[in-house]
Amino acid sequence: MSDWKERGAEKIFLLSTIISSSITLLILGFMAFMALPLLRGGLFYLLTEPWAPQQGLYGIYPMILGTAVISLLSLLFAFPLSLGCSFLISSIGPKSLSAAFRRMVQMMTGIPTVIYGFVGIFLLVPVIRELFQSGSGMCIFTASLMLGVLIAPTMILFFCDSFDRVPRSYIDAADSLGANRAQTLLYVIIPLARKGIFIGVLLAFGRAMGDTLVSLMIAGNSIATPGSLLDSVRTLTAHIALVIAADYESPEFRSIFACGLVLYLFIAVVILAVRRLAFRESGKRA
Amino acid sequence: MRKKCIVTVLAMIFSLFVLTAGGVAGELDAFKGQRGTLKISGGTAHIPVMKEAAQRIMSAYPDIQISIAAGGSGVGIKQVGEGLVNIGNTGRKPTDDEIARYQLKLHQWALDGVGVVVSPKNRVKALTKAQVMDIFTGRINNWKGVGGENRKINLYTRDEASGTREVFWEKALDKQPISPSANVVVSNGAMKSAIAQDPYGIGYVSVGHIDRTVAPVALDGVIPTIKTVKEGKYKIVRGLYSNTKGEPTGLTRAFINYLYTPEGRKITEKEGFIPFP
Amino acid sequence: MKRTGEKLTIWYSWTCGLILSAAVFSILAYLVFKGAGTLNMKLIFGDASPLRAVFLQQRVFEGLFPAIVGTFILVALSIAFALPIGFATGIYLAEYADFRVKNAFNLIFDILAGIPSIVVGLFGFALAVFLHKHYSSSIQPCLLISSLALAFLVLPYIIRTTQIALEGLSPDTRLTALALGATKLQNLFYVLIPQSLSGMVSGLILAIGRCAEDTAVIMLTGVVVAAGVPKSALAPYEALPFYIYYISSQYTSPEELMNGYGAALILLLLCLFLFTLAFVIKKRLTYLAFYRP
Numbered sequence: 001m002s003d004w005k006e007r008g009a010e011k012i013f014l015l016s017t018i019i020s021s022s023i024t025l026l027i028l029g030f031m032a033f034m035a036l037p038l039l040r041g042g043l044f045y046l047l048t049e050p051w052a053p054q055q056g057l058y059g060i061y062p063m064i065l066g067t068a069v070i071s072l073l074s075l076l077f078a079f080p081l082s083l084g085c086s087f088l089i090s091s092i093g094p095k096s097l098s099a100a101f102r103r104m105v106q107m108m109t110g111i112p113t114v115i116y117g118f119v120g121i122f123l124l125v126p127v128i129r130e131l132f133q134s135g136s137g138m139c140i141f142t143a144s145l146m147l148g149v150l151i152a153p154t155m156i157l158f159f160c161d162s163f164d165r166v167p168r169s170y171i172d173a174a175d176s177l178g179a180n181r182a183q184t185l186l187y188v189i190i191p192l193a194r195k196g197i198f199i200g201v202l203l204a205f206g207r208a209m210g211d212t213l214v215s216l217m218i219a220g221n222s223i224a225t226p227g228s229l230l231d232s233v234r235t236l237t238a239h240i241a242l243v244i245a246a247d248y249e250s251p252e253f254r255s256i257f258a259c260g261l262v263l264y265l266f267i268a269v270v271i272l273a274v275r276r277l278a279f280r281e282s283g284k285r286a
Numbered sequence: 287m288r289k290k291c292i293v294t295v296l297a298m299i300f301s302l303f304v305l306t307a308g309g310v311a312g313e314l315d316a317f318k319g320q321r322g323t324l325k326i327s328g329g330t331a332h333i334p335v336m337k338e339a340a341q342r343i344m345s346a347y348p349d350i351q352i353s354i355a356a357g358g359s360g361v362g363i364k365q366v367g368e369g370l371v372n373i374g375n376t377g378r379k380p381t382d383d384e385i386a387r388y389q390l391k392l393h394q395w396a397l398d399g400v401g402v403v404v405s406p407k408n409r410v411k412a413l414t415k416a417q418v419m420d421i422f423t424g425r426i427n428n429w430k431g432v433g434g435e436n437r438k439i440n441l442y443t444r445d446e447a448s449g450t451r452e453v454f455w456e457k458a459l460d461k462q463p464i465s466p467s468a469n470v471v472v473s474n475g476a477m478k479s480a481i482a483q484d485p486y487g488i489g490y491v492s493v494g495h496i497d498r499t500v501a502p503v504a505l506d507g508v509i510p511t512i513k514t515v516k517e518g519k520y521k522i523v524r525g526l527y528s529n530t531k532g533e534p535t536g537l538t539r540a541f542i543n544y545l546y547t548p549e550g551r552k553i554t555e556k557e558g559f560i561p562f563p
Numbered sequence: 564m565k566r567t568g569e570k571l572t573i574w575y576s577w578t579c580g581l582i583l584s585a586a587v588f589s590i591l592a593y594l595v596f597k598g599a600g601t602l603n604m605k606l607i608f609g610d611a612s613p614l615r616a617v618f619l620q621q622r623v624f625e626g627l628f629p630a631i632v633g634t635f636i637l638v639a640l641s642i643a644f645a646l647p648i649g650f651a652t653g654i655y656l657a658e659y660a661d662f663r664v665k666n667a668f669n670l671i672f673d674i675l676a677g678i679p680s681i682v683v684g685l686f687g688f689a690l691a692v693f694l695h696k697h698y699s700s701s702i703q704p705c706l707l708i709s710s711l712a713l714a715f716l717v718l719p720y721i722i723r724t725t726q727i728a729l730e731g732l733s734p735d736t737r738l739t740a741l742a743l744g745a746t747k748l749q750n751l752f753y754v755l756i757p758q759s760l761s762g763m764v765s766g767l768i769l770a771i772g773r774c775a776e777d778t779a780v781i782m783l784t785g786v787v788v789a790a791g792v793p794k795s796a797l798a799p800y801e802a803l804p805f806y807i808y809y810i811s812s813q814y815t816s817p818e819e820l821m822n823g824y825g826a827a828l829i830l831l832l833l834c835l836f837l838f839t840l841a842f843v844i845k846k847r848l849t850y851l852a853f854y855r856p
């Protein structure tokens with residue numbers, strides 16, 4: 001009798017798992033299904049044409065470029081910063097300060113995205129506008145700065161985690177050879193945590209690509225292909241938020257599903273890459 | 287004799303009270319006994335009027351729930367056509383195609399204009415139509431080209447669902463394409479706050495929304511104000527419509543009628559539009 | 564040469580730490596400075612009396628109360644959807660699945676965790692439109708659809724924390740009850756789950772925080788500018804993060820902007836509170852689990 005209960009329970013758990021996983025696949029399915037007419041019309045054109053609905057052009061190329069540039073630039077800002085902070089937390093800083101700093105970084109991950117966007121509009125945009133004496137302040141540069149601050153805490157925590165994973169024995173060995181904190185960090189910990197750092201960067205990149213509010217509120221949302229860092233630009237995510245209003249049958253509406261599809265596939269690639277790396281790393285260790 | 291006078295006067299005053307009180311109550315009376323939800327979405331210019339009207343109705347009759355969403359004229363038409371909302375507001379007249387497709391019934395309750403605005407700090411206060419066209423298509427991109435400082439012009443435009451944009455593009459720009467490098471904002475309110483914060487920005491906004499935070503720009507000598515729109519001097523005008531799918535009934539009907547009552551018209555005026563008809 | 568490299572590293576780390584602290588501090592200080600003055604009853608309840616508004620006897624216009632209630636109900640509904648399924652899935656993956664199956668599912672849930680929130684919102688919207696057209700015309704973007712979409716968003720969090728919490732138990736703990744004759748299910752409910760409760764609860768609270776702060780999903784699935792306190796799950800509603808977004812781009816007066824600052828401050832405090840709560844609970848439950856008095 002309890003065997004029946006056991007098997008029943010297992011079936012229920014299995015059912016939940018199937019439901020959860022089917023959601024992931026359903027999302028992909030819906031995106032592909034809704035974007036299908038547009039995709040059929042020519043995938044190449046979709047990905048390389050500019051966006052000009054009044055001239056019948058529904059390409060999402062400017063948005064792809066916008067997402068790519070803002071994500072990469074924010075990574076450029078955030079990576080050195082995060083690396084330095086994680087050095088501080090895990091090795092260089094004195095124990096009590098590191099613990100407090102880590103707490104602060106953990107708290108930062110709890111700050112809502114909309115707050116970053118809100119403060120960005122009123123604090124950062126005017127500053128950038130006056131600093132560069134050109135443009136409206138709502139541009140790639142500003143959005144990347146804010147996005148960098150947004151993704152930095154997650155990267156820092158991830159790096160610290162990777163540093164902490166370095167086996168104690170290696171650190172002890174370095175200590176016994178007389179290395180100080182900085183030397184241990186530079187010559188022992190970092191080389192061993194290289195993979196972890198790379199994975200952290202990839203994950204942060206995925207996060208930066210998927211962010212909507214910062215670019216919606218701060219990047220200007222113009223449909224032109226950006227020419228300089230001070231140009232207003234639209235990302236794939238902001239495009240979805242802006243065009244959701246259009247007619248359900250129109251190619252404009254379908255283009256947002258194409259954006260969703262591009263984002264989904266790119267994230268899937270990033271996740272697969274991360275897993276490949278993680279497996280190789282743990283494989284080597286074992 | 288005197289007593290009679292006093293009584294008559296008192297009676298007149300009393301009946302005046304009764305009549306006006308009856309009048310006011312009568313306007314909201316149409317909602318008596320109504321319950322349920324009324325969903326409104328669409329044009330962002332209409333929102334202040336919608337909010338005020340909704341507030342008065344809901345205060346008097348707590349059983350009624352009115353929800354207001356934004357999105358732009360395109361969204362309004364779409365959602366009312368699909369049956370997702372009861373009233374779809376538009377800042378432009380729906381096309382014949384849209385009317386036929388969704389069986390729309392139009393109810394215009396206000397007249398409004400679309401005016402070019404700049405920051406109050408900008409010293410450029412008047413432009414010709416040709417200059418406006420050149421600026422918005424990107425042919426002129428520095429303020430010194432129209433008599434301002436030597437700074438790049440920051441263009442602001444609306445998203446594609448916007449009726450305000452449609453009207454501006456048709457009537458002020460003669461359907462010329464707006465420069466793709468313009469910043470896109472999602473509502474009249476957003477346009478206002480963007481222009482208010484950017485000393486070198488230029489955009490267009492509903493005339494009813496223009497207040498101290500932005501400065502209107504005269505077009506061919508005519509400043510866009512409610513007065514010039516009413517007098518017909520300012521040419522970029524548009525109507526504010528509330529559209530329904532088919533003939534409105536029940537709560538929807540009561541709401542639309544309310545917009546045409548004296549109280550409704552007062553609200554329209556208060557928010558800066560011209561009551562229509 | 565090496566010495567300077569090391570000195571540089573130290574100097575560099577401290578500078579980075581300083582820059583980050585300055586950035587965070589300026590963001591928080593700016594909000595507190597601008598918003599602290601508006602934190603009073605009027606911000607939340609507008610012109611209505613607080614007591615009557617809380618008991619839903621009086622409508623609140625121009626106040627944050629409907630948005631706060633909307634967020635609250637939204638979070639409750641989403642967690643109600645996500646918790647049972649996420650929990651069960653985590654248990655299955657930790658206890659019942661074999662290696663290859665576990666790997667495959669882990670990949671799927673990692674992808675689900677990585678999907679941008681706006682794509683999840685888009686899915687929710689498409690789902691609502693699809694159901695509206697083909698099943699019942701009373702289904703439309705509303706509180707129910709939003710909470711479903713949010714549930715999809717936080718499902719991977721709950722699954723992952725449950726799975727990690729269960730997998731983190733030592734083999735001794737796992738085998739003891741089994742050795743005494745307990746069935747797998749009994750082991751699960753009487754030993755394993757209580758032991759990993761702290762991890763699961765902190766995961767739950769993080770999911771709550773995520774639901775409370777998300778804007779992209781609700782923007783596409785039913786949140787509106789003005790709707791009062793939602794009377795049913797099929798009604799449109801207001802929410803705090805959307806209010807902040809809306810005010811930031813379309814404030815019609817300086818007073819409204821001040822309200823926006825106040826709302827931002829409230830949301831910030833709420834999320835930080837939830838975060839601290841998760842941390843405290845994790846610590847306390849670990850303490851209770853190990854040092855049962």
